[in-house]
Amino acid sequence: MFGEHRHKEETGIERLPxxxxxxxxxELIDENPFVTDRELTRRLKVSIQTIRLDRxxxxxxxxxxxxxxxxxxxxxxxxxxxxxxxxxxxxDLQLDRSGISIFEIREEHVFSRTxxxxxHHIFAQAxxxxxxxxxxxxxxxxxxxxxxxxxxxxxxxxxxxAYVRSSPGKAGRAxxxxxSYVGEEMVFQGNFIIYRSDDKKPADYGLAPPERQEQAANExxxxx
Amino acid sequence: MFGEHRHKEETGIERLPxxxxxxxxxELIDENPFVTDRELTRRLKVSIQTIRLDRxxxxxxxxxxxxxxxxxxxxxxxxxxxxxxxxxxxxDLQLDRSGISIFEIREEHVFSRTxxxxxHHIFAQAxxxxxxxxxxxxxxxxxxxxxxxxxxxxxxxxxxxAYVRSSPGKAGRAxxxxxSYVGEEMVFQGNFIIYRSDDKKPADYGLAPPERQEQAANExxxxx
DNA sequence: CGACTTTTAGAACCTGGTACTAACCGCTAG
DNA sequence: CTAGCGGTTAGTACCAGGTTCTAAAAGTCG
Numbered sequence: 001m002f003g004e005h006r007h008k009e010e011t012g013i014e015r016l017p018x019x020x021x022x023x024x025x026x027e028l029i030d031e032n033p034f035v036t037d038r039e040l041t042r043r044l045k046v047s048i049q050t051i052r053l054d055r056x057x058x059x060x061x062x063x064x065x066x067x068x069x070x071x072x073x074x075x076x077x078x079x080x081x082x083x084x085x086x087x088x089x090x091x092d093l094q095l096d097r098s099g100i101s102i103f104e105i106r107e108e109h110v111f112s113r114t115x116x117x118x119x120h121h122i123f124a125q126a127x128x129x130x131x132x133x134x135x136x137x138x139x140x141x142x143x144x145x146x147x148x149x150x151x152x153x154x155x156x157x158x159x160x161x162a163y164v165r166s167s168p169g170k171a172g173r174a175x176x177x178x179x180s181y182v183g184e185e186m187v188f189q190g191n192f193i194i195y196r197s198d199d200k201k202p203a204d205y206g207l208a209p210p211e212r213q214e215q216a217a218n219e220x221x222x223x224x
Numbered sequence: 225m226f227g228e229h230r231h232k233e234e235t236g237i238e239r240l241p242x243x244x245x246x247x248x249x250x251e252l253i254d255e256n257p258f259v260t261d262r263e264l265t266r267r268l269k270v271s272i273q274t275i276r277l278d279r280x281x282x283x284x285x286x287x288x289x290x291x292x293x294x295x296x297x298x299x300x301x302x303x304x305x306x307x308x309x310x311x312x313x314x315x316d317l318q319l320d321r322s323g324i325s326i327f328e329i330r331e332e333h334v335f336s337r338t339x340x341x342x343x344h345h346i347f348a349q350a351x352x353x354x355x356x357x358x359x360x361x362x363x364x365x366x367x368x369x370x371x372x373x374x375x376x377x378x379x380x381x382x383x384x385x386a387y388v389r390s391s392p393g394k395a396g397r398a399x400x401x402x403x404s405y406v407g408e409e410m411v412f413q414g415n416f417i418i419y420r421s422d423d424k425k426p427a428d429y430g431l432a433p434p435e436r437q438e439q440a441a442n443e444x445x446x447x448x
Numbered sequence: 449c450g451a452c453t454t455t456t457a458g459a460a461c462c463t464g465g466t467a468c469t470a471a472c473c474g475c476t477a478g
Numbered sequence: 479c480t481a482g483c484g485g486t487t488a489g490t491a492c493c494a495g496g497t498t499c500t501a502a503a504a505g506t507c508g
Contacts, residue, residue, distance in 0.1 A: 047487050062465055064288060067295040074298030119365030120351040124344035141343030144370040151364060271456050286496055
């Protein structure tokens, strides 16, 4: 029972027990999703039927299906890029009062050298939330004041909490404070001034002097 | 000769002349890249051979090849998403002095309702440039002060100009001012404080108190 | 009419599989 | 010893969605 494993061990990369082989299979496939069963037989030194049985058991679709899924995913990603209205998942929202969003730092958000999140992603989460929390037709960031308290690393979950500081529905501007945490630790702080439409026109937005506003309005016309 | 076109016209969507059919084919395929030849025969009312000859002539690969290409594209997009080190195209860069980048506002950058660019994209361009202009191993945004002077609209080209304000290579922090323009008009202004590695350690970064730093350092260890 | 382009048809073949049947190997329990 | 079982392998039929090639029919023009 003990002592002797199965098969010979000396030759090194010989056939693995089922469990390990299947794990290796998963690794190989998501390392290179474009691998065919035939190639896998060479890698794992088992028959093509075994490969296929393994895929069945593991619920891994065939190559073509995998490619189709990837293609579809990337296709409606492009289609719905505009649908990504918000960076981070908003998990709580009390309009004109407060909001919470959660954002996981993934590969694409970090500097590859240091694995530290780029500032603009952290800002994007906070900014999205600050805009979302404002209960208005149009809400635009007018200005902001940011402190990146400590670097945020790959894999960390960043939880942003926004609080509307100014009396709601009043002026054309709202103050929103956003604090972002990883666990207990505050990692980012931002004070936003958000322009809100209210009843006023968007032309009231911004800090530009009057003649600029007209220019802007003109440009808007020529562009639409 | 004249008057009579080819075939009967009365029935409406009848077979088109070759040229137009091929154009329609292109439209149909890039409207829905997942369409099979068989489906196309139904759409265009020609035989499957004609469809295939058309694809040949137009250099359009078969369905499976199309899906594969899409999958591959999306795959190495994911792989090289880290390569998108910078938002906007940097067209001029004098390290530790100044830099210019250009960024065109596209569909995916605007609020669909208003066609106005989301603040964080404008920030991302400025932030990327501010970081890029710093001639250091590691450069991280420590804090920033932003003014969104006027809304930026779909299709506008935003040109960001960064100027390093602090004496270069000196302290652990650099001041960078970024001004963004559409044409002559200033649309955004940001003052960044960028943490730079210099000879110091990244642990020196941030405004967190000492015990926080250890925590951060620990986390870094557990994560690598 | 004959020459030419365009369209259609059909058969053979390809890849990368699925689905199913059958056999074999090594081990163990009765 | 033998039957049973998990795991593996082999082989065949079949499929989608094509390619490649040959050949013929249909429409077009001078």
